[in-house]
Amino acid sequence: MLTVFGSTALDTIRTPKKTLKNVLGGAATFAAISASFFTKPGLIAVVGSDFPKKYHTVLKNHLDLKGLTVLNGKTFRYDGKYDATMSVRETLKTELNVLADFKPTVPDAYKKSEFVYLANNDPEQNAKIIKEFDNVKFSMCDTIEFWIATKRNAVIKMIKSVDAVVINDEEAKLLTKEDNLIKCAKKMMSWGANYVVIKKGEHGALLFHEDVIFPSVGFSLESVVDPTGAGDSFAGAMIGHLAAKNKTSFSEIKKSIIYGNVMGSFAVEKYGLAGLTSLKKSDISKRIKQYEKMVTF
Amino acid sequence: MLTVFGSTALDTIRTPKKTLKNVLGGAATFAAISASFFTKPGLIAVVGSDFPKKYHTVLKNHLDLKGLTVLNGKTFRYDGKYDATMSVRETLKTELNVLADFKPTVPDAYKKSEFVYLANNDPEQNAKIIKEFDNVKFSMCDTIEFWIATKRNAVIKMIKSVDAVVINDEEAKLLTKEDNLIKCAKKMMSWGANYVVIKKGEHGALLFHEDVIFPSVGFSLESVVDPTGAGDSFAGAMIGHLAAKNKTSFSEIKKSIIYGNVMGSFAVEKYGLAGLTSLKKSDISKRIKQYEKMVTF
DSSP: OEEEEOOOEEEEEEOSSOEEEEEEEOHHHHHHHHHTTTSOOEEEEEEETTOOHHHHHHHHHHSBOTTEEEESSOOOEEEEEEOTTSSOEEEEEEEOGGGGGOOOOOOGGGTTOSEEEEOSOOHHHHHHHGGGOSOOSEEEEOOOHHHHHHOHHHHHHHHHTSSEEEEEHHHHHHHHTOSSHHHHHHHHHHTTOSEEEEEOGGGOEEEEETTEEEEEOOOOOSOOSOOTTHHHHHHHHHHHHHHHHTOOOHHHHHHHHHHHHHHHHHHHHSSTTHHHHTOOHHHHHHHHHHHHHHHOO | OEEEEOOOEEEEEEOSSOEEEEEEEOHHHHHHHHHTTTSOOEEEEEEETTOOHHHHHHHHHHSBOTTEEEESSOOOEEEEEEOTTSSOEEEEEEEOGGGGGOOOOOOGGGTTOSEEEEOSOOHHHHHHHGGGOSOOSEEEEOOOHHHHHHOHHHHHHHHHTSSEEEEEHHHHHHHHTOSSHHHHHHHHHHTTOSEEEEEOGGGOEEEEETTEEEEEOOOOOSOOSOOTTHHHHHHHHHHHHHHHHTOOOHHHHHHHHHHHHHHHHHHHHSSTTHHHHTOOHHHHHHHHHHHHHHHOO
């Protein structure tokens, strides 16, 4: 079984063509819903009493919600704006709201999860919660600039406590203080990560394990309408695939990276979560075949 | 047979660790020497009377020089400086010298070349010289920001006159006024290019042909000492491989892209041309095998 721990949010997303207000978002939401096409994940997250019923239904349709806490108050809110190229996002506002008081714990039903994904949460919280699981076979975490800037040592400790790190290229450089991505990965492995995945947006991702590198391309798209959640969808697909197969071999992890690239590509084709929630399993297997054909030489 | 037309230069290259003064460089030099590991290219270029004998020997060891003109005066010189990340190069000085007066023509011995590479020359000159060949099976051109900024219409006309364009991502966007690389490629194909190759530096390259995309990763390197000539080496390897095979099928063009990525990776591992000139053919086939193994999933 797979458990995903992280944020569920009400996002305001401003793209050059359209603004979405208070739509369902959050790193754990994207990751868990992406994973849900492979397995039924449990979600550890918090929402406020203002959380719309329709969004609760979306979560319930894809996820096990025994780990979802509802607290009195407002749901975590994020407001961000993309530039004309859609490659740079400026944060306009972050309201922690109920997230500030949330003391996450692992429900008994989730304690035997073999697969655990820790989204870009407070690294101290991530390192603490992973210890509450009894039977972890493969754990993976993400992190973001905010934690690297404010709690770098805790991020390094968190990396020691999991099997794999997924992180984007700029954050990998910031965290490790290295310019070259191989050097970044080596440093994270020296801190205790068995696998490092460096996400490069449209350029795909690099997987590192011991002295092996597996580079993969992104699935080329002619139109990107909303990049929000692409990296979370990538990570969710990876661990969702592994959990569904119940395998953690290097060869299966390489395949999970292909699923990551493909689910990331779906995520950015529509606004908000629609790129994922509108999917059928057959869409995914079709695009996986396209991807395999595309990269063959 | 393959003919390469373009610049031979004396470069001053300033990297954070080392400055090279007046070393052998130029787009055609890198492309032709890269191609020389697959076939013996003819070079159409000009140097001045100051061109060092040792560099003449380097060219002679790899290339047919019936197309090399020596004019009284100074060789074309370029002076550029890389920033700390080695990803941005600032041009400090460009002295055209003998290049300004050079009236290139195709030697009779080269007129029957089936493969022709036109480096990042004046697009009017490129479009003119390609007509002097009698028997072209596959022609390819590159271009740079300077020509896009000063002679955009001539660049578009040049693209109409060749089979394939190789161009880096930023220049593709600048030329086509599109943000998305698929849209960039479609526009260049609508101008008459049968194949478009968009180079993305360390991230590899995208090959476009009709409605098919072939994305490829770069060969990951831990240490890049001098990026000069990587793109030219990429293009030279592509067309060198095709000329050696005397094939222009889509499948062979895909393979040529892999050679491009591999030769580009060798080019940046040492200063100046040393990454290429120090190579043995066995180094190349070894890295091609590594590349194939690396991307397999």
